[in-house]
Amino acid sequence: MPERHRFLLYLISPRQRFINYPAHSELAKMFGKRRFMVPLALPTLAALTPAHYDIRIFDEEIEEIPFNHKPDIVGITTLAATSNRAFELGDRFRAMGVTVIFGGPFATFMQEASLQHCDAVVAGEGEGKWEKCLEDFENGTLQPVYQTTGFVPYTSQKPPRWDLVNMKRIFQVAVQVSRGCPFNCDFCLVSKTFGRKMRYREIDNVVEEIKAAPSKYFFFVDDNLTIHKKYAKELMKAIIPLHISWGCMCSIDVASDHELLELMAEAGCFNILIGFESLNPESLDESHKQHNRGGKNYAEAIARIHAAGIHINASFVVGFDNDNPDEFDRIYDFTMENHLPHVNLHLLNAPPGTETHRKYQEEGRLLSRNSELGVGHFPTIHYMNMSQIEIFDKYMDTISRLYDFETIRKKAEALFSNGTFTRPGGDISPFMKARLSWITFKEFVLTTDPERKKLFKFIIKQIRARQIAIDKGLGFLLAMLGYHRHIREHHRNMKEYREIVMSQDRGPWKKNQI
Numbered sequence: 447m448p449e450r451h452r453f454l455l456y457l458i459s460p461r462q463r464f465i466n467y468p469a470h471s472e473l474a475k476m477f478g479k480r481r482f483m484v485p486l487a488l489p490t491l492a493a494l495t496p497a498h499y500d501i502r503i504f505d506e507e508i509e510e511i512p513f514n515h516k517p518d519i520v521g522i523t524t525l526a527a528t529s530n531r532a533f534e535l536g537d538r539f540r541a542m543g544v545t546v547i548f549g550g551p552f553a554t555f556m557q558e559a560s561l562q563h564c565d566a567v568v569a570g571e572g573e574g575k576w577e578k579c580l581e582d583f584e585n586g587t588l589q590p591v592y593q594t595t596g597f598v599p600y601t602s603q604k605p606p607r608w609d610l611v612n613m614k615r616i617f618q619v620a621v622q623v624s625r626g627c628p629f630n631c632d633f634c635l636v637s638k639t640f641g642r643k644m645r646y647r648e649i650d651n652v653v654e655e656i657k658a659a660p661s662k663y664f665f666f667v668d669d670n671l672t673i674h675k676k677y678a679k680e681l682m683k684a685i686i687p688l689h690i691s692w693g694c695m696c697s698i699d700v701a702s703d704h705e706l707l708e709l710m711a712e713a714g715c716f717n718i719l720i721g722f723e724s725l726n727p728e729s730l731d732e733s734h735k736q737h738n739r740g741g742k743n744y745a746e747a748i749a750r751i752h753a754a755g756i757h758i759n760a761s762f763v764v765g766f767d768n769d770n771p772d773e774f775d776r777i778y779d780f781t782m783e784n785h786l787p788h789v790n791l792h793l794l795n796a797p798p799g800t801e802t803h804r805k806y807q808e809e810g811r812l813l814s815r816n817s818e819l820g821v822g823h824f825p826t827i828h829y830m831n832m833s834q835i836e837i838f839d840k841y842m843d844t845i846s847r848l849y850d851f852e853t854i855r856k857k858a859e860a861l862f863s864n865g866t867f868t869r870p871g872g873d874i875s876p877f878m879k880a881r882l883s884w885i886t887f888k889e890f891v892l893t894t895d896p897e898r899k900k901l902f903k904f905i906i907k908q909i910r911a912r913q914i915a916i917d918k919g920l921g922f923l924l925a926m927l928g929y930h931r932h933i934r935e936h937h938r939n940m941k942e943y944r945e946i947v948m949s950q951d952r953g954p955w956k957k958n959q960i
């Protein structure tokens with residue numbers, strides 16, 4: 447049989463100019479890595495690609511793209527935050543005569559703009575459409591848009607091609623067990639892209655993938671890992687024997703199920719990202735995040751999660767029409783009262799495809815055409831009760847307060863005494879413990895910064911006195927340093943950022959209307 451023509455395919459995640467999730471990027475650096483993890487879309491698409499393609503994966507956060515070679519075809523995953531760079535890359539490859547395909551959340555909802563910089567857009571889920579797109583590329587019948595109305599069955603997935611990813615440069619591996627979200631919050635794309643009906647993978651299929659992955663450290667990228675409690679418990683039972691360590695995202699409702707929390711901790715969960723979004727009930731109503739409403743007792747729920755030995759990464763958004771600058775203080779106080787050290791504070795922004803985007807566009811309130819600013823720490827819309835510079839300054843002030851060493855010490859004191867850190871976060875290898883110890887020593891002892899030394903002494907005393915698990919105690923310390931550093935860095939660039947904000951400041955929206 448004649449040998450089939452081979453094609454060279456690049457799968458690319460473009461670099462992002464403004465990073466969020468600061469502890470991730472700084473922690474990765476401390477561990478000598480470039481990034482926490484590579485977007486799952488790339489190894490997933492690689493697994494769907496026929497065997498006569500030679501595939502190279504490039505995540506620009508971890509490696510440069512070699513433009514001295516010419517691939518036959520390039521697939522680029524796009525977010526609003528990476529869209530400018532995606533456009534640049536698309537133009538550059540097309541100028542070289544390479545076929546360029548875009549996919550991912552940005553291109554899905556910005557098809558017209560994307561098609562100025564690529565040859566085809568694969569909208570929504572890639573499974574099925576990507577294979578068809580490649581077939582058409584080979585036959586010279588490429589369509590501009592690949593779109594279907596339904597969703598893929600998603601019961602069983604081919605294992606992602608982690609063998610194509612430079613694992614030395616990343617910290618953990620992404621895994622996904624479900625798609626869809628029954629809720630329909632205005633600022634989120636998930637139900638619009640993946641449907642409101644949840645779809646789940648067979649647990650055996652997930653277990654096989656985890657077993658084969660080249661890491662013991664995982665992040666479940668599901669939007670809400672525990673929404674289906676029965677499935678979640680079965681999943682936990684199946685992964686306990688795998689001795690892995692992982693983080694995930696779920697809603698605060700997870701706290702209502704003690705058995706599930708215990709199973710999660712036993713299965714290696716050390717961290718849950720929870721979208722509190724707003725402490726202002728009117729803003730929750732405004733954005734249709736109703737499932738966080740209804741007299742939720744956050745303090746009790748948080749205490750239950752902590753009692754299971756699981757740490758919370760609390761996510762908040764400020765900038766809804768019902769918000770005023772006091773919202774920042776309310777969030778700061780809440781995190782102090784509830785001992786929440788990992789806080790991701792975002793300014794409301796409006797990614798294309800969301801209801802928020804539709805509303806603000808209709809009202810002429812989208813400020814910037816620069817999508818890369820939409821990472822949550824720049825004002826990108828015309829807020830109701832705050833000018834852009836006012837919200838920006840208050841945001842900067844709040845994140846500085848959230849991560850000053852005195853705040854960190856106070857939260858640590860509470861967390862270390864309430865038992866959250868006595869349980870190890872999964873099966874941490876002796877090598878990893880040694881590494882954590884060495885990096886802590888380097889960052890906190892071999893430093894001239896008296897504040898760091900002071901915090902270190904305090905934490906070591908706590909670790910000794912309260913039988914804190916070494917990975918949790920030191921991991922906490924390093925993550926906090928990660929935030930602290932990133933925010934200092936952000937402040938260093940403050941002049942540039944402030945100028946961008948000033949240049950587009952139009953005052954509070956309401957006032958302008960009067």
Ligand code: B12
Pocket residue numbers: 462465466467483484485486487490491520521522523524525526527528547548549550551552568570571572573576620622633634635636667668669792797798820821822
């Ligand atoms: C996990 C996750 C994160 C993680 C990890 C991200 C990472 N680098 O891996 C963390 C928490 C760090 C994160 C950060 C951010 N995230 Co995020 N994140 C997600 C989440 C929950 C899952 C993404 C995922 O891995 N899915 C699994 C893979 C397999 O699916 P996929 O990427 O969608 O790819 C499929 C298809 O889209 C398609 N496809 C994708 N790319 C391509 C390319 C080609 C060529 C083709 C053919 C097909 C194709 O095929 C794939 C298989 O079906 C999504 C929500 C969601 N459910 O999609 C939000 C989401 C992607 N994030 C979002 C945002 C806004 C962000 C941040 C900007 C938030 C912030 N304020 O900083 C940052 C950006 C960081 C970055 N550059 O990645 C938005 C993006 C909106 C937009 N239009 O840009 C989403 C959609 C959530 C939302 N609320 O709407 N995120």
